[in-house]
Amino acid sequence: MSSKTLYDKLWDAHHVAKRDDGSSLIYIDRHLIHEVTSPQAFDGLRERKIEPWRVDSIIATPDHNVPTENRAKGSKGISDSTSKLQVLTLEENVKKYDLNFFSLGDERQGIVHVIGPEQGLTLPGMTVVCGDSHTSTHGAFGALAMGIGTSEVEHVLATQCLIAYKQKNMRINIEGDLLERVSAKDVTMFIIGQIGTAGGTGFNIEYAGSTIENLSMEGRMTLCNMSIEAGARSGMVAPDQTTFDYIKGKPFAPSGDQFDKALDTWISLKSDPGAVFDNEFSFSSEQILPQVTWGTSPEMVSSIDEKVPEPRDFKNKENYEDALNYMGLKPGTKLTDISLDQIFIGSCTNSRIEDLRIAAEILKGNKLAKNIKRALVVPGSGLVKKQAEEEGLHEIFINAGFSWRDAGCSMCLGMNPDQLNQEERCASTSNRNFEGRQGYKGRTHLVSPAMAAAAAIEGRFIDVREI
Amino acid sequence: MKQISNEFSGTFICLDKSNVDTDQIIPKQFLKSIKKTGFGDNLFDGWRYLDEGSIDQETSSRRVNKDFIFNNKLFTDSNILVSGENFGCGSSREHAVWALKDFGIKTVISESFADIFYNNCFKNGLLALCLKKSEISKIFENFNENSAQSIEIDLINQVLYYGDSEFKFELDDYKKKCLLEGLDEIGASLKFTDQIKSFEKNYQIKNPWLFK
Ligand code: SF4
Numbered sequence: 159m160s161s162k163t164l165y166d167k168l169w170d171a172h173h174v175a176k177r178d179d180g181s182s183l184i185y186i187d188r189h190l191i192h193e194v195t196s197p198q199a200f201d202g203l204r205e206r207k208i209e210p211w212r213v214d215s216i217i218a219t220p221d222h223n224v225p226t227e228n229r230a231k232g233s234k235g236i237s238d239s240t241s242k243l244q245v246l247t248l249e250e251n252v253k254k255y256d257l258n259f260f261s262l263g264d265e266r267q268g269i270v271h272v273i274g275p276e277q278g279l280t281l282p283g284m285t286v287v288c289g290d291s292h293t294s295t296h297g298a299f300g301a302l303a304m305g306i307g308t309s310e311v312e313h314v315l316a317t318q319c320l321i322a323y324k325q326k327n328m329r330i331n332i333e334g335d336l337l338e339r340v341s342a343k344d345v346t347m348f349i350i351g352q353i354g355t356a357g358g359t360g361f362n363i364e365y366a367g368s369t370i371e372n373l374s375m376e377g378r379m380t381l382c383n384m385s386i387e388a389g390a391r392s393g394m395v396a397p398d399q400t401t402f403d404y405i406k407g408k409p410f411a412p413s414g415d416q417f418d419k420a421l422d423t424w425i426s427l428k429s430d431p432g433a434v435f436d437n438e439f440s441f442s443s444e445q446i447l448p449q450v451t452w453g454t455s456p457e458m459v460s461s462i463d464e465k466v467p468e469p470r471d472f473k474n475k476e477n478y479e480d481a482l483n484y485m486g487l488k489p490g491t492k493l494t495d496i497s498l499d500q501i502f503i504g505s506c507t508n509s510r511i512e513d514l515r516i517a518a519e520i521l522k523g524n525k526l527a528k529n530i531k532r533a534l535v536v537p538g539s540g541l542v543k544k545q546a547e548e549e550g551l552h553e554i555f556i557n558a559g560f561s562w563r564d565a566g567c568s569m570c571l572g573m574n575p576d577q578l579n580q581e582e583r584c585a586s587t588s589n590r591n592f593e594g595r596q597g598y599k600g601r602t603h604l605v606s607p608a609m610a611a612a613a614a615i616e617g618r619f620i621d622v623r624e625i
Numbered sequence: 626m627k628q629i630s631n632e633f634s635g636t637f638i639c640l641d642k643s644n645v646d647t648d649q650i651i652p653k654q655f656l657k658s659i660k661k662t663g664f665g666d667n668l669f670d671g672w673r674y675l676d677e678g679s680i681d682q683e684t685s686s687r688r689v690n691k692d693f694i695f696n697n698k699l700f701t702d703s704n705i706l707v708s709g710e711n712f713g714c715g716s717s718r719e720h721a722v723w724a725l726k727d728f729g730i731k732t733v734i735s736e737s738f739a740d741i742f743y744n745n746c747f748k749n750g751l752l753a754l755c756l757k758k759s760e761i762s763k764i765f766e767n768f769n770e771n772s773a774q775s776i777e778i779d780l781i782n783q784v785l786y787y788g789d790s791e792f793k794f795e796l797d798d799y800k801k802k803c804l805l806e807g808l809d810e811i812g813a814s815l816k817f818t819d820q821i822k823s824f825e826k827n828y829q830i831k832n833p834w835l836f837k
Pocket of ligand 1: 270507566567
């Protein structure tokens, strides 16, 4: 038998049928649902008068629109009427179809991509979909996880299958120990800087090499999360002992004999020696310094010891000029000379317990710089929040001057009241620095949690290794 | 024989930018709608207006960015958009396609598209059409904001006519059929119901822990 990649194996294991056009019906194991991309899909289902195919595969939670303060009244307490309607619509659909649901008052509520893994709803070998592009996060478990549009949400609800074309295989190898205080976030931003935001288009990315093997599950999730920023709909890491240890004991994970049986299957989930990749990149961990974006696309990124590049160094001049205009930056400015107004620690990229621990460690005994107008920490789930409070991390954040919030997407995209004001500059642990993403005319610089914490203390970017 | 599809042909707008993301196509505040229509006035909202828009606001009272091509009266009836590479990157929001469609855009032409956006287009009857860099450059270079020009598209033979030029383009047969006949994908997939069921049965025996 010919050698297969991990992606080939997952594809084959879920392949139901080939369609006339060369696309395939791929069986879906887990369907995550949130309030923004699902209402129209449920409407479609009703128009057709059909029911969801497999209710036990679905888990729903509100996350994008939800306020991160004053949550005692649950969805009824949402002040923005349009946000409220969307959350209530989700609640109605959940009730109508009797779906698994973590409501606003439930401590298990949070960002879909945080709660799936946390609850053991994401497992190796699964196919996972969600009407959200950062579904790639779940690939950290050796799952084939794909972001989909609303029509596809409806299609999966109706048929338990996704229409998909097989992607090409890409492998990104990184070897060696990461430099001190350099994290998975820096790794993914570095990769995007190297291959570009369209570098992975049409590919599934498998991350491999000793650097990746040494990452925690949280780190692997951060890495796979931003595969979409590199253009790839899915990214993955082969499951190993780190993965199995993480899963064991999670509420929805198999237990007892079932766990052992599952383990037998999971162990085989890796690319065969000699498997052929259509494209391959190799980097050394020592190349990777703390990263900061300076533009309006994640590929507009540099190492902290660099300057905002000159136009001649950048491939697309018009885009480059528009981006610098928008960001209010001049070429040649040292990244360490950029001062900030807000700090945001959160999002499906960096709101897990490990992220909060790293940020707290740096903030301990320190205060926000005077020029920082606001700093938010938004845990990825109610359970992350609870864990952090048990460890006393919230006190470190609060003492430093941060606002300690409830779980949700928050200022990653500002669909709720957490937004940047015009021309405010933010060090953000999220994943997109697009124009207006965090607030109308707001300016986003993407960084790791450690770099965001360091910037909070200094009021400007600084190499976190110097703190 | 030339078989022009009128629906996908017409005057075009150029937006010479690469990596146009779906956050720009339709900003987040408009995603709060639970419908598929009504997004057209807010297409490219951040570039089209000089003030910040909100979902329940009348656009007539807003300050318009006259320099933005989508506000140029010559182009308000355009149904083709030509833009730079990696169009539609970022968020999976199908609202981006609904907004283009609502504005009247039926064809988006680019050197390359982000995967999820590309899929979303065809599910809503929009043609996402890839041309070569040199071909796109030619369109950009000759574009003139003072006079609307047309592009004709022969979907059946997969040829685009622009001025004296003819550009062949790739498109898989099924997507073409979807556009021409308005195929119902869910209906088509449900024809596989027996196969899905038998797959599911075997799959469950092998992976019982994935079922409740
Ligand atoms: S945290 Fe941000 S990127 Fe992640 S799902 Fe929410 S809005 Fe999307």
